[in-house]
Amino acid sequence: WAKKTGMMYYGAATDTPGQRERAGYEAQYAKYDEILKDPKQFGQTTPTNGMKWLFTEPEPGVFNYTEGDFVANLAKDTGKILRCHALVWHSQLAPWVEARTNWTKAEMREVITRHITNVAGYWKGQCYAWDVVNEALDEDGSYRKSVFYNVLGEEYIKLAFEVTARVDPGTKLYYNDYGIERPASVKTAGAKRLVQMLKDAGVRIDGVGMQAHLHADNHPTAEDHENTMRQYLELVEEVAFTELDVRITDPANETSLEWQKDSYVQVAKACAKVKGCVGITVWDFYDPFSWVPYTFPGKGAAGLWFEDFTEHPAVQGVVQTLKGL
Numbered sequence: 001w002a003k004k005t006g007m008m009y010y011g012a013a014t015d016t017p018g019q020r021e022r023a024g025y026e027a028q029y030a031k032y033d034e035i036l037k038d039p040k041q042f043g044q045t046t047p048t049n050g051m052k053w054l055f056t057e058p059e060p061g062v063f064n065y066t067e068g069d070f071v072a073n074l075a076k077d078t079g080k081i082l083r084c085h086a087l088v089w090h091s092q093l094a095p096w097v098e099a100r101t102n103w104t105k106a107e108m109r110e111v112i113t114r115h116i117t118n119v120a121g122y123w124k125g126q127c128y129a130w131d132v133v134n135e136a137l138d139e140d141g142s143y144r145k146s147v148f149y150n151v152l153g154e155e156y157i158k159l160a161f162e163v164t165a166r167v168d169p170g171t172k173l174y175y176n177d178y179g180i181e182r183p184a185s186v187k188t189a190g191a192k193r194l195v196q197m198l199k200d201a202g203v204r205i206d207g208v209g210m211q212a213h214l215h216a217d218n219h220p221t222a223e224d225h226e227n228t229m230r231q232y233l234e235l236v237e238e239v240a241f242t243e244l245d246v247r248i249t250d251p252a253n254e255t256s257l258e259w260q261k262d263s264y265v266q267v268a269k270a271c272a273k274v275k276g277c278v279g280i281t282v283w284d285f286y287d288p289f290s291w292v293p294y295t296f297p298g299k300g301a302a303g304l305w306f307e308d309f310t311e312h313p314a315v316q317g318v319v320q321t322l323k324g325l
């Protein structure tokens with residue numbers, strides 16, 4: 001139904017079995033995989049963890065693609081579009097990068113270049129898009145003082161995009177962040193500045209990824225989403241909802257599940273309507289594998305399938321919305 005509206009995909013991110021948020025769920029994998037792999041449910045996937053620096057270059061110059069390949073191969077085997085995530089990010093970074101405080105600029109340039117050359121090079125041709133730089137902004141829209149920024153300033157962002165473009169010219173180059181879904185927020189303004197900075201420098205950027213980790217009780221409307229997307233689309237050729245989930249205060253009840261349904265529906269409506277919105281990725285569809293309860297105790301049920309594999313009301317909400325457009 002998503003494709004019928006002009007979107008390329010409605011997808012779901014997933015993790016490697018060993019990394020899935022809750023151990024002890026092995027008995028659920030068969031049913032989980034059945035839903036994940038069903039092309040009628042999801043046409044796209046993203047590894048929630050496996051392609052991150054911590055897993056791909058745990059030691060300097062030592063590369064490991066096992067975790068990332070799990071999801072890349074799943075995409076290949078089930079005919080799904082693969083979004084690749086994330087080349088340069090301050091979190092889940094290997095300790096050897098993060099912990100060192102005396103990097104020279106030249107060393108840091110070399111480290112970023114080597115990382116991207118190897119990782120984007122390894123999956124060359126397989127990634128529809130790469131989240132080249134992830135979460136480079138603070139809550140107020142200024143640059144986050146990550147190890148990359150502290151050594152190189154905004155140059156690290158340009159470098160990351162330039163190297164990725166060179167290594168895998170066919171992949172779409174995205175800037176990806178959370179809290180950049182609202183039309184008038186300072187962080188949205190920051191994201192636009194970041195994109196403009198790249199363009200002014202003549203550096204290629206193709207897309208903005210709005211993560212969209214939303215709250216059921218205070219979510220943007222389709223108009224908000226449209227307004228935000230149109231602002232980005234003045235600068236880049238496409239946008240996507242890259243990590244959609246909608247958290248609820250425990251325990252979920254009928255009212256909060258209705259709000260949640262509306263949150264998912266507003267995103268679907270907006271993406272279907274705006275031509276440059278290529279698709280939506282849910283940040284794991286199965287509640288027990290969601291990151292939300294671990295990071296925000298007292299919040300949960302952010303996905304689309306409950307623990308017992310019954311569907312949240314949002315599933316039919318989205319299906320009926322897309323069907324009816």
Ligand code: G3I
Nearest residue numbers: 015018019020021022023048049091092134178211243291
């Ligand atoms: O590696 C261990 C594993 O050995 C253990 O069995 C397992 C069970 O507890 O934990 C594993 O580590 C966890 C890892 O996810 C894999 O599940 C970490 O503790 C946990 O911190 C880590 O969380 C990830 C989080 O990024 C880290 O910031 C989430 O799964 C992942 O969904 C989340 O994704 C991020 C995006 O990349 C960027 N945007 C925000 C989004 C949510 O935080």
